[in-house]
Amino acid sequence: MAALFYILAALSVISALTVVGARNPVTSVIALVVCFLSIAAHYVLLNAQFLAMVHVIVYTGAIMVLFLFVIMLLNLNKPDGPRKSLAMRLAAAVAGGLLFITLAAAVRQGVQIPPAAGFDPGVGLVRSVGHVLFTEFLLPFEVSSVLFLSAIVGVVMLAKKDKDGTDQATDITEAERARRAA
Amino acid sequence: MTLATALFLLVLFVITLTVAAYSTYAERKVAAFLQDRIGPDRAGPFGILQPLADGTKMFMKEDFIPAAANRRLFTLGPAIAMVTALMTGVVIPWGGELTLFGETFKLQGTDPEIGILYVFAIVSIGVYGIMLGGWASNNKYALLGSVRAASQMVSYELGLGLSIVALVMLNGTLSLGGIVEHQAANGWNILYQPLGFLIFLVCAFAETNRSPFDMPECETELVGGYHTEFSSMKLGFFLFAEYTNMFISSAVISTLYFGGYHVPGLDRLGLDPNLTTLIGTAALFAKTFFFIFFFMWVRWSTPRFRFDQLMNLGWKGLIPLGIANVLITGTVYHLVELWKG
Numbered sequence: 409m410a411a412l413f414y415i416l417a418a419l420s421v422i423s424a425l426t427v428v429g430a431r432n433p434v435t436s437v438i439a440l441v442v443c444f445l446s447i448a449a450h451y452v453l454l455n456a457q458f459l460a461m462v463h464v465i466v467y468t469g470a471i472m473v474l475f476l477f478v479i480m481l482l483n484l485n486k487p488d489g490p491r492k493s494l495a496m497r498l499a500a501a502v503a504g505g506l507l508f509i510t511l512a513a514a515v516r517q518g519v520q521i522p523p524a525a526g527f528d529p530g531v532g533l534v535r536s537v538g539h540v541l542f543t544e545f546l547l548p549f550e551v552s553s554v555l556f557l558s559a560i561v562g563v564v565m566l567a568k569k570d571k572d573g574t575d576q577a578t579d580i581t582e583a584e585r586a587r588r589a590a
Numbered sequence: 591m592t593l594a595t596a597l598f599l600l601v602l603f604v605i606t607l608t609v610a611a612y613s614t615y616a617e618r619k620v621a622a623f624l625q626d627r628i629g630p631d632r633a634g635p636f637g638i639l640q641p642l643a644d645g646t647k648m649f650m651k652e653d654f655i656p657a658a659a660n661r662r663l664f665t666l667g668p669a670i671a672m673v674t675a676l677m678t679g680v681v682i683p684w685g686g687e688l689t690l691f692g693e694t695f696k697l698q699g700t701d702p703e704i705g706i707l708y709v710f711a712i713v714s715i716g717v718y719g720i721m722l723g724g725w726a727s728n729n730k731y732a733l734l735g736s737v738r739a740a741s742q743m744v745s746y747e748l749g750l751g752l753s754i755v756a757l758v759m760l761n762g763t764l765s766l767g768g769i770v771e772h773q774a775a776n777g778w779n780i781l782y783q784p785l786g787f788l789i790f791l792v793c794a795f796a797e798t799n800r801s802p803f804d805m806p807e808c809e810t811e812l813v814g815g816y817h818t819e820f821s822s823m824k825l826g827f828f829l830f831a832e833y834t835n836m837f838i839s840s841a842v843i844s845t846l847y848f849g850g851y852h853v854p855g856l857d858r859l860g861l862d863p864n865l866t867t868l869i870g871t872a873a874l875f876a877k878t879f880f881f882i883f884f885f886m887w888v889r890w891s892t893p894r895f896r897f898d899q900l901m902n903l904g905w906k907g908l909i910p911l912g913i914a915n916v917l918i919t920g921t922v923y924h925l926v927e928l929w930k931g
Binding site: 438441445457465468473476477481534 | 660663702703704707708710711713714715717718721722725733736737740741743744747764
């Protein structure tokens with residue numbers, strides 16, 4: 409099990425670095441998909457199968473497909489990230505290096521993260537997740553669903569057209585659009 | 591993983607590939623039947639060796655990669671499509687229990703608590719094969735095909751999910767084995783969820799890219815859609831993945847709504863338990879083959895949708911229906927519970 413954990417952890421870190429480092433946006437998206445899958449595998453190692461599957465369905469299956477969709481539509485397949493000036497790159501290297509040294513020092517000081525008291529292997533089962541969600545975290549759960557509802561209503565408002573064909577978001581009428589197209 | 595499970599998975603793998611291969615033969619025969627033709631009849635008696643001939647042809651053809659294509663993703667696309675298509679069969683209960691040499695074996699690869707979600711997760715990864723393959727071809731028809739595939743899959747996953755929510759509420763479990771056992775005790779889910787079944791069926795057609803929802807490879811407007819540039823066995827994998835998906839979704843439909851391997855009244859006959867299990871497995875395959883035939887029947891008798899019609903049906907038809915189905919199921923379930931006391 410420990411070996412599996414280290415392989416998965418390495419995979420997560422490497423793919424996460426590839427997301428940031430890759431010049432081609434499609435490579436970044438694929439690396440992010442691999443990263444999400446490896447995190448789902450971590451959940452399975454913790455016996456949280458429900459969380460793992462929901463993670464794959466929502467992030468890998470829906471959100472990343474939309475990312476890829478947008479990149480394909482915008483045809484961003486040219487690897488042309490903005491070139492930074494030398495001073496900028498130097499500053500970034502120094503700042504990042506300092507942060508790394510601080511973190512490494514903190515870890516070397518022997519920060520012990522105590523294991524969560526008595527790991528319960530049943531914590532990730534559907535039954536326990538549902539129970540916690542509808543008792544302890546009922547308010548945040550309901551508030552986030554209201555947030556989603558308002559997002560849906562907002563999108564419908566923006567995308568809706570008036571009876572005369574005027575776009576709600578831009579106030580462009582049907583006739584105006586036809587004139588521009590011509 | 592024990593040796594028995596490994597052996598079972600190997601057998602399942604071979605059966606899945608065989609069924610997928612012979613589905614291509616069945617498709618041509620069904621098409622011929624519906625169009626009053628004879629169909630393939632040259633290779634072997636009744637053309638029974640046609641899939642072998644097709645397979646050999648696929649392997650022998652030149653494996654061509656266009657100069658402007660992204661070579662790595664071009665190879666990755668069909669691989670993802672094929673692998674994800676083969677992964678779902680593991681959680682489907684193909685039968686009850688077999689007792690051989692004094693040991694009991696379950697005819698199911700594994701029965702995780704979240705079996706049905708696993709099927710969803712794998713299906714949602716499957717779309718990457720089509721998207722990456724189509725995009726990597728660097729061809730506008732292929733790109734249009736993969737963009738269509740992505741939007742279609744994401745839209746119809748919602749309807750699929752909503753039809754499952756009502757089903758899970760009724761059965762009280764996400765495990766596929768548990769759902770079959772619940773149906774054996776309480777009657778098949780189709781009796782309680784006719785609307786949910788219809789929604790699921792329509793969404794299954796869309797998720798497998800089968801006609802009338804085969805917009806991603808619509809040959810009248812997109813040449814070959816996402817697989818325009820593919821040749822040889824890379825094309826073969828895309829086509830094979832479609833037939834494998836069709837087989838697996840037929841098996842999932844039979845498992846979720848038609849009792850899986852359960853045959854009504856079989857337990858009362860007092861047969862040998864092993865025989866009962868084998869009859870159950872045969873029954874599941876019979877149900878599955880019926881749905882494969884249904885997929886083909888629809889393909890050869892309905893015209894293709896237009897893409898805006900497809901989106902309208904998904905978002906304005908199936909999703910509201912799915913939500914209504916969840917509400918009705920919940921209300922009736924609670925009223926029945928109240929009435930029972």
